[in-house]
Amino acid sequence: MPDTIPSAVTEAGTATTPDGLAVPGGEREKARSLWSDAWHDLSRKPMFYIAGVLILFLVVISLWPGLIAGGDPLNCDLANSQVGPKSGHPFGFDTQGCDVYTRTVFGARASVTVGILTTAGAALLGTFFGGLAGFLGGIWDSLISMLGNIFFGIPILLGGVVFLSVVKGGSVTTVSTFMILLGWPQIARIARGAVVTAKQQDYVQAAKALGASNSRMLLRHIAPNALAPIIVVSTIALGTYISLEATLSFLGVGLKPPAVSWGIDISAASDQIRNAPHMLLWPAGALSITVLAFIMLGDAVRDALDPKLR
Amino acid sequence: MGRYVIRRLLQMVPVFIGTTLLIFVMVYALGDPVAAMFGDRAPDPATAAQLRHQLYLDHPLWQQYLHYMGHIFTGDFGKSADQQPVTHLMGTAFPVTLRLTVVAFAIEAIVGVALGLLAGLRRGRFADTGVLAFTLLVVSIPTFVTGYLLQFFLGVKWHVTEPAVGEGAPFKDLILPGVVLAAVSLAYVARLTRTSVAENSRADYLRTAVAKGLPKRRVITVHLLRNSLIPVVTFLGTDIGGLMAGAVVTERIFNIHGVGYQLYQGILRNNPPTVVGFVTILVLIFLAANLLVDLLYAVLDPRIRYA
Secondary structure, eight states: OOTTOOOHHHHHHHTTHHHHHHSOSGGGGGGOOHHHHHHHHHTTOHHHHHHHHHHHHHHHHHHOGGGTOOSOTTOOOGGGTTOOOBTTBTTOBOTTOOBHHHHHHHHHHHHHHHHHHHHHHHHHHHHHHHHHHHHHOHHHHHHHHHHHHHHHTSOHHHHHHHHHHHHOOOSHHHHHHHHHHHHHHHHHHHHHHHHHHHHTSHHHHHHHHTTOOHHHIIIIIIHHHHHHHHHHHHHHHHHHHHHHHHHHHHTTSSSOTTSOOHHHHHHHHHTTTTTOHHHHHHHHHHHHHHHHHHHHHHHHHHHHHOGGGO | OHHHHHHHHHHHHHHHHHHHHHHHHHHHHHSOHHHHHTTTSOOOHHHHHHHHHHTTTTSOHHHHHHHHHHHHHTTOOOBOTTSOBHHHHHHHHHHHHHHHHHHHHHHHHHHHHHHHHHHHHTTTSHHHHHHHHHHHHHHHSOHHHHHHHHIIIIIIISOSSOSSOOTTOOGGGGHHHHHHHHHHHHHHHHHHHHHHHHHHTTSHHHHHHHHTTOOHHHIIIIIIIHHHHHHHHHHHHHHHHHHHHHHHHHHHHTTOOSHHHHHHHHHHTTOHHHHHHHHHHHHHHHHHHHHHHHHHHHHHOTTOOOO
């Protein structure tokens, strides 16, 4: 295959090019690669658009919360403690007299940042180690799998409570680092399986027989075909990471004040639920909708990339 | 079969050592248990040194680990913050959490599989869409939010159940906490069962079973469900550890004095023997559950043979 072909998408597509050349025009539909096929499928799903718009909105208000909330989340007045909704403050105030609306809007940043950082880190680390284990096989496979099992042996919530209570960082970086540390084996398992399957395919064997180098086989032939399951699992994991961050913050070991996080606010509201339910409902609702958006996206991507159930 | 079990047990040894070492290093190397005993005050150096010696903390970390492991295997887990043996705390905490886990596990397995089967058999129809929407919603709402909301509405407002679990944690008080603990896993079980059932209902052996005129009930239970349960059993097995860890949150909401509560106290008071001891036992349970799952495979699918 010539080196001038620019991307993996085109390369996968060329397998069926002869058909396309023989019957140009109408028959070209059949020559879609996995990726353009997946995109074709995604672009017809309302769920994908709902999730996409929600996530776009969340990312924008994480970057510029001032766009829809003018106040300062740390500017609180005890005189307003647990006061319900009033003009200019639609969600009311919390125990410290902070505006719940402002805090809910500003809380998006922590959740979205932790979710994206953790997913990116776990996906990179997991793909690297899992891919290596699957590709090299033998002793390396056993060693990496054992290392993964050691981290996998600690339930992530349990490890989080133990580790973060000792480290006492409470910043976005500390929480994400820890979650990457315990999250990568999940991705590594998927990546290993995908690489092992791809390695046995005829086209990889053919490339090997033609004298392709290891790095060329990995990057050009195996990676594009093993990537789909990793993307699916990572997208779904993003939602659960956000939920986990909130749980850790709720338990008092994740993010800590003065950080603004939904988990912290829900924790503070939980023992006031009889007096001021509005304190709990808004951050809890925002958190649930955020997790829902990412899981819906993951679901849509999985349906598109995994043709088994069509 | 026997050889397979022995091989699996041997494979578990390095994982057990690695996991406990990891927890041990986290707690002992990153925290300072002696300084924690003194709170905000700086400890007197001579007292601190003596305490370190008493607690075996003046040795290199790997020696501390071996020393600790040696004691564990003779049943000595050290003392908790209020000078009770950790084994005593375990004796009161584990039965409570075990009961909570059993309740949650039963709800998760029974309701999850039933919902998944219903959705898988009626793929694309109303019941299927309903189950999918329901599971999506349940997965999205974090456990502690579900917990507080259910506790508030069912326990406090409408008096359907007790808002907190009473002395001795009787089963009737554990139903609501069990539902809360099981909720997210239940949704995963339902989705997994649905996918598996939908996939297998197109299989050749199923068409054969229908064609030779077997009653529908038998086709579904013996042919379809048994084959579809294999991935579900894997998930259920690995989830036992997750449930016991998730109890940290549930036990806090419903004031249950189980493993999660003791672990949390150990962390708050910075008491390493409690934390490492409880986590070690939980890791053992997790590993044993995984082994059990692998053995169950052979029961569910006779094609799998262990030599």
